[in-house]
Amino acid sequence: MVKIGYYIIIGLLKVVSLLPLKIHYFFSDILAFLLGKVLKYRYSTIMINLGRSFPDLDYKKLTDIAWDFYKFMADTIAESVWAYSASREEIGKQVKIEGIEVLEEAYNRRKNVAVMLGHIGNWELFTGLPHLKNFYGMNIENKSFTYVYKKPTSKLAHLVINKIREKHDACSIIESKNIIRHIIKDKEGKNIFFFICDQCPSARESDFEVTFLNQKTYMLEGPEYIASKVGMPVVYCGVERRGRRDNTAVLKLICEDASAMPKGEVTQKFAEYLEEDIKKYKHTWLWSHRRWKRKA
Secondary structure (H helix, E strand, O other): OHHHHHHHHHHHHHHHOOOOHHHHHHHHHHHHHHHHHHOOOOHHHHHHHHHHHOOOOOHHHHHHHHHHHHHHHHHHHHHHHHHHHOOHHHHHOOEEEEOHHHHHHHHHHOOEEEEEEOOEOOHHHHHHOOOHHHHHOOOOOHHHEEEEEOOOOOHHHHHHHHHHHHOOOOOEEEEHHHHHHHHHHOOOOOEEEEEEOOOOOOOOOOOOEEEEOOEEEEOOOHHHHHHHHOOOOEEEEEEEEEEOOEEEEEEEEEEOOHHHOOOOHHHHHHHHHHHHHHHHOHHHEOOOOOOOOOOO
């Protein structure tokens, strides 16, 4: 049944993704209305998260942010579907990169680099980037990009998500549980590992906490642990969504060598950078996620 579902979804995706982007945005407007006004998808979770994160904002402002979030989430889904059949060059027109020199210097200085990012902006577009050297002037090959992910519990979701992310062959994909083995096996490789670091960790995964968005918050320790074990430089990537067709990755150096940093400092700095971006573009973070389900 899983395979049948997979082929049906991918078949529909291939057909629908061929539509022009402006048509996808038309359907996005409808989807946003359904999610936000009709179904009220995870509305209580969204409002609780927003209220605790921004206690100084009044109810009207919080509901405005929530509605903007639904529109953003619908756009993210629409753009991800469109990107399945779009060329790398078409995707590249939707994405700018600032701070390229930060990543290049880190990459040239060491064999491997860790990039930490959160669920902010349309992060999915970056798995289909065009040839970095030709399009952005970045002296790094696409094949050096490795996306580290946590396998979904749903086998169907796992198959579909991986198919979408591997479509353009712009990056490699590896499960987080296999990452240390991969690095040890390929010591001489030059890779840039992308870690999404803002999920709520289980008690087994982490007991490190920071103050994040006005709340005591447990943070994933795995990316910092891996980077410190092999002395990687660490770069923060903030994906700023400044409007439709206007996504900008802003790169900032966290440290040149994670092994030389006090324990927790890399994760703390990541949380600070991410919070700055969320406060700047409030509606573009994943507010529907039960981020504080584990109380610190």
